[in-house]
Amino acid sequence: MVTNTSSKSEPQEAVGAGKGSPSLIRLDGISKRYEGVQALSDISFSIDENEILALVGDNGAGKSTLVKILAGVISQTAGDLYVRTDGSMRIRSMDDPKDARSVGIETVFQDLGLSMKHDVATNIYMGREPRKAGVRGRVFRNIDREQMNEGALEALNELGFQIDPYAPVSELSGGQQQAVAVARALISDPRIVLLDEPTAEVSVEGRKKILDLITELKDRGRTVLFITHNLEEVFEVADRIAVLRNGELVSIEDNDATIDRERLVGLMTGAINPE
Template sequence: MKEVIYEVKGVSKRYGSVVALDGASLKLHAGEVVGLVGDNGAGKSTLVKVLSGAHMPDGGQIELDGKQVSWSSPREALDAGIETLYQDSGLAPHLTVSKNVFLGREITKRGLLGKLGFLDSKAMEEKAHSELERVGIAVPASNRSVSQLSGGQRQAVAIGRAVAWARKVIILDEPTNHLGARQAGEVLQVIKEAKKKGLGVIFISHTLPHVLEVTDRIVVLRLGKVVRDAPTSEFTGDTLVGTITGTIQTIPEEDA
């Protein structure tokens, strides 16, 4: 197995009296796809927000390449090579596809104009198109406004953007939601490509056949705790469902 690139150790997070994460740990290796599953409210999106720098955990540690890190904003995690596609995807509907791909990373023209911060729209359009194509996402003209795209096309742009920019880790929170069978298949293909490139991928989904198809390892969360962390080959559809719902007994990872 390759080296561990990203890791959380015993992270906890409360929202008022709700314990969303209770000492959860997760390791991600280079070139590995980890499935993160659990029922509604299990804490998956909360863990995503901790990993992406959107939320500070109340306790526990985060390590990138074996060094402890503490994100005070999503920008810091982005700059460290960690891309996240949130469950409630963050595209700006009034902007074009290319502006969305470059949101926060706009290409400015060099020289005086650049200093004044003018955007090079043409360069962004071309680059956005080629970046999305490179990661295997076919999107109509990148100068179209995102509000004119179908839900599935928007999702494709959001995924393409994340994969195009990711240098180390990509976190996808329910990326195949609202997608048709063919588009979902394309997303799974993009995940496989990201893995080939040596990125670590965290894939969250309630569609368990997708999880079983594309992941190397599955981490099951229940009520904010990791109740199982095992190679995908050790699960069947039935045992995965049982582990998620709790009908199959697991050895809880109590604070050792």
Template sequence: MATNGHTDPVLSLRNIVKRFGGLTAVKDVDLDVSGGEVVGLVGDNGAGKSTLIKCISGVYHPEEGQIIFQGKAAHFPRPIDARDAGIETIYQDLALAGNLNVGANIFLGREVRKSSLGGLIKTLNNKYMTNEAKKVVESLDIHLPNYEQQINNLSGGQRQSVAIARAVYWDAKMMIMDEPTNNLGVPEQRKVLEIIRTLRERRVPVILISHTLPDVFEVADRIVIMHRGRKVADKRVAETNSQEVVQYMVGALDDFPETRSA
């Protein structure tokens, strides 16, 4: 379970600035994420975490700074462009069609078809899609009772894992998870954390946004703390503790005071 900080980072952010009118939501943020690394992104409400990841996933466009993804400067005009590049953002319930089954969701927008009526027309290959879905879901050590059922009939954690399985299936180069354990029961929270570990084993880097510090400490390799739009700490998990993290979160500690320009 190497957390290899020496390889080239998969994602590098340099001096990212995002303003909304007169308000600077993200101020000069640098961040590197390497293969197989789980980075916990924490901070109070309004600290700029969500704005930052939306800059990465193409929802927002930073005014200043650079995003370097897989060694190349990246610009994502739309969320779909970030996805096409391999950056998957997993929002709770936002990305699944609850009225479709597991296979349909995993292949949503990229349905596999077969020739029908003697090649006249292409029809959905549901059997193939369900089989593939089953394979990828089970590879994450998740067990779903029924693959034909609508996603609506699954529990919150099961749906979360389908979303993750979809990202895995489509060979995500990097995953951003926004509060993946919110509203989940305890056993399901454990399961999601387990999946994150599985992803690390597969060397898929993960940015994990969470309010639940114990979760972050449990799975993350590094922890990045934001306060009022700035990165105030970037520490290896082994080198810190939750008490210290809270100090950073409330602004009592600051590792990068030089970015606090007027």
């Protein structure tokens, strides 16, 4: 259940807030501790409207933990998560992914979570199948397959992909499967899409299509946060770059002439300290 706590005042603008766009999400002192392990420590920054924010860091830096908190998969140990709704930032406590979806956050994890034995449209609408009005009988007879096909085609076309809604997911390329997973996220019309290693284990052609897909999401008015180990992808599509190291936020950098691969790697490894 999403809880709304309005008694606490809105925090000061978090470090690294973008320029010219209001923040959609604000993290204020987010920490996560597992038994004997401090996964995140006092993370504070904003994710702004209609931006692409890349989240980078070595293995164990805390990237996936942070995304899971935003996705409602796990809860933070400490700190507050603010989400802008109805024009104002309010504290939100998300207990599960449904709570995240209710405030406009959808997540595509690295494993995609697709059912290989089902077709494209079934995967996109799984658990949210439209029903035919006034039809009784077995459950499968109530499903409006025509609406599913139309909705699947529309979501995929929005991403620049033309895929048969009856095609088995197991027969699709890695890039096409990623598109199906993102299309599944889009049917709820989210404001924010979280992508965990979206180009992992895809071909060069698939990688290009996925990066185009990320840019298309921004062009369609969405905000995107994505994790990647490929720094070239960061420089290609990100507006800003959040650098994590050992569970701490090291820096948030604008993707402009002041940042290059050497500086980014130095921030990730500790060879360079932020100014």
